[in-house]
Amino acid sequence: MIVCICRRISDKTIAQCARSGMGFDDIQLELGVATQCGQCEGCARALWSECSPQQSVAHISRDVTTQQAMSA
Numbered sequence: 187m188i189v190c191i192c193r194r195i196s197d198k199t200i201a202q203c204a205r206s207g208m209g210f211d212d213i214q215l216e217l218g219v220a221t222q223c224g225q226c227e228g229c230a231r232a233l234w235s236e237c238s239p240q241q242s243v244a245h246i247s248r249d250v251t252t253q254q255a256m257s258a
C-alpha cells in the first residue's frame with residue numbers, strides 16, 4: 187500500500203527502513219516521506235513507530251522499571 191502519494195513510498199519500504207534502525211528523520215531525508223503536502227506524516231510516523239526496533243527496547247525497559255518499582 188502506498189503511504190506517501192507525493193513520493194510514492196509504500197508501507198513496506200517504511201517498515202523495512204524502520205526495522206533497519208533508521209530514525210524517522212533519516213527516512214524523511216532519504217526517501218522524502220512527509221516532505222511535500224504532509225498528509226501522510228501521521229500514518230508514516232505510526233508505521234515507523236510500530237516497526238522501529240527502538241520501540242521494543244523501550245518497552246522492555248519499561249517492564250524492568252515496573253518490576254523494580256513493585257519489588258521496592
Ligand code: FES
Pocket residue numbers: 189190191192193219220221222223224225226227
Ligand atoms: S502524501 Fe506524503 S508528502 Fe504528500
